[in-house]
Amino acid sequence: MDNVLYQTHIGTWAILALAVIVSLFYRSFYLKIFFRILAVLMLTSGIGLAISLSFPLVFVMKLIIAVLCIGLVEMLLKREKPIKSYVLLGSTFISFLLLCLIGFGVIRF
Numbered sequence: 001m002d003n004v005l006y007q008t009h010i011g012t013w014a015i016l017a018l019a020v021i022v023s024l025f026y027r028s029f030y031l032k033i034f035f036r037i038l039a040v041l042m043l044t045s046g047i048g049l050a051i052s053l054s055f056p057l058v059f060v061m062k063l064i065i066a067v068l069c070i071g072l073v074e075m076l077l078k079r080e081k082p083i084k085s086y087v088l089l090g091s092t093f094i095s096f097l098l099l100c101l102i103g104f105g106v107i108r109f
């Protein structure tokens with residue numbers, strides 16, 4: 001079970017990032033739905049993995065940042081010109097970077 005969760009989690013993060021980048025330039029209803037499915041998969045597999053590690057504090061932080069990041073992307077995709085919303089774009093990028101750094105164990109406590 002852990003292996004399934006792990007493979008799902010690591011198999012989706014790059015596709016998720018790619019789906020967001022494409023959505024910034026190309027407006028599509030199906031792409032948005034695809035992003036949401038991937039985001040739910042990412043969250044649930046991440047929570048499953050964190051539970052199997054008895055949910056250390058760093059993953060509680062990661063969960064909060066992940067929900068924030070998904071919210072930021074949703075706000076971004078509602079904008080008329082998402083690529084010109086520099087503050088939103090910047091915060092989304094920083095939160096995504098933090099998620100990856102925590103995921104790869106660069107940030108740990």
Ligand code: HEM
Nearest residue numbers: 010013042043046047049050059062063066099100103104
């Ligand atoms: C959009 C949100 C997320 C992104 C982009 C993300 C990204 C990543 C990345 C890049 C990795 C490393 C994969 C590898 O080793 O190749 C990872 C691992 C992991 N993530 Fe996430 N993650 C997200 C959400 C979450 C959430 C919500 C949780 C749980 C609260 C979580 C828990 C974990 C755990 C437990 C690992 C495995 C760490 C280990 O094996 O040491 N992730 N994540």
